[in-house]
Amino acid sequence: MAKASNGPLGALNGKLRNLVFYMLNGQPVVRTIGDPGKPSRNQLANRQAMSVTMGLVSSITDFTSVSFELEAKGTVRNAHNLATSYIKKQALKGEYPNISVDYSKVILSNGSLPGAADLKIEKKEKGVLLSWDTTGSDDDIVMILLCHPLQKRATSCINAGRRDAGSYFIGLREDYLEEPIEAYICFRAADGKAISNSAYVGNLNGEIESPEERAQNKKYQLIKQRFDVVESDYLQQLKDNWGQRVDSKAFRNLEKEYEVLKNKLEHLPGKPG
Incomplete structure (x- = not known):
């Protein structure tokens, strides 16, 4: 039985037939329960899109919990919600049942801080070297993310030095170094009050099938x-x-x-x- 604790015009709480009402982050939420029946093709496509999205989101949580912190602040959304939404809506390609991530379109932060030009990634003997143009506030903090699609993991560098360094080396295991790598970068103000848009640096080793x-x-x-x-x-x-x-x-x-x-x-x- 659902209860209207705040009167007839207030939010419900509890179960009403096949609906469940509850509060989430201060917002009223309702969802259905029970057997939904055989899914349609659109429903199957949506499920696969969400599965693919969550496969990436779960591997980059350490990074996005910081990169989306400012955007989520003061809203009912959190960093996880934002990462999921941006990737599912803007960074998927293909049609069911062949939906996959378009890594070049992944968004990891949004902000007013200047980004960087002349982004490069190079493979070295023991890791990768990322470099960028140093135009901007010298003490901005560099944030770098490397996605390893075959490993379903990511390497997060939340404090990869200062903007004025112009480059940053990330050591990697040999197996990671020989597999596909998708690289991203953004800049965060030293006081943590501003962040730049994220940028896709590029791919190393191509898109190899798992x-x-x-x-x-x-x-x-x-x-x-x-x-x-x-x-x-x-x-x-x-x-x-x-x-x-x-x-x-x-x-x-x-x-x-x-x-x-x-x-x-x-x-x-x-x-x-």
Whole structure:
């Protein structure tokens, strides 16, 4: 039973049929409970988009808890909410079931502090070297984030020296150094009262497929090969019978396999871009 503790016009608290009402960060929230039934394609796409988003967000929390702190201050949102929203809305690419992160569009901070030009990332023997133009307040603090997509981890450097240093070296393990790296940078005022927009520095080692993605692609190709054979046979039999379904058990089995394989391909990840 839901209760209206603040009168008939106030926020509810509790359960009312398949709805649950509660307060979150001082704001009234309502959500549904129970079996929602078979999800639509749009719902499946939204679920995958959220899953992909959270896979990245969970690995960069140390960085975003600082980089979004000022933007979240004084609002009902927190750094986690902001990171999730920006990535899900602006930094995803592809269509279900092949949604993935577009690392070049990831936003990690918003602010009025000047950014930097001439951003570079170089691979060295024991790590990576990031460099930037030093125009701006000398004592601004540099924040650097390296994403390691295959490891599903990130290297956060919250206090990577001062802006006037012009460069910063980050030591990395050999396996991290040989895998794809996505790099970002932003600047925070020394007093912590301002921050710059984040900037995408670039990629090292290209976008290499993970073992999981390779397995998905292989599975997709195998099913696609079988589907092509079944589809050709199915359509030919329809053509030979003047577009009408053939009244035989063999045709019904063929038609069922055709529909099953077609449905699988529509929902199976690994489809070539």
